[in-house]
Amino acid sequence: VSMAVDCDGDAILVKANPQGPVCHTGSDTCWNEENSSKTGFIDQLRAIIKDRKNNPSDQSYTASLFAKGINKVAQKVGEEAVEIVIEAKDDNKELFLGEAADLLFHYLVLLEAKGYELDEVMEVLIERHKK
The missing domain is CATH 1.10.287.1080 (MazG-like)
Known part of the structure; x- marks a missing residue:
């Protein structure tokens, strides 16, 4: 959806609409969170x-x-x-x-x-x- 660099250029924020898990382990995220809210x-x-x-x-x-x-x-x-x-x-x-x-x-x-x-x-x- 979009990409942005932070104020000192050492991090990138990527916004996307994933079509399934995004972690290589198969989890919804790389921090073991669930994308369960449908309000988006x-x-x-x-x-x-x-x-x-x-x-x-x-x-x-x-x-x-x-x-x-x-x-x-x-x-x-x-x-x-x-x-x-x-x-x-x-x-x-x-x-x-x-x-x-x-x-x-x-x-x-x-x-x-x-x-x-x-x-x-x-x-x-x-x-x-x-x-």
Whole structure:
């Protein structure tokens, strides 16, 4: 993905999207760590959403949301929020997680429609945590 040299030129930082273990021993890393978090996929999803906005296609559900305007996008977030609340009252993990995924996806679409970045939301949370 990218490479950078540190300030005094004695170390290189390589950022990559590995397709499996990266250590010669077969471990995820050379420090016996596991790459188990899947939250990095959110950045990939955000890039796809941005691309659907900038390069709309008739076959894209996401592009169709953008085409309908901000009110429709916001309405979808509201619908998904209600649906997750309803599923939270039951004990069906599969349905709850499906609604959680729908809400997160539509929320990311809303952020893009408004021209805001998820990092801006994270900054608000970070500032609140400091208080």
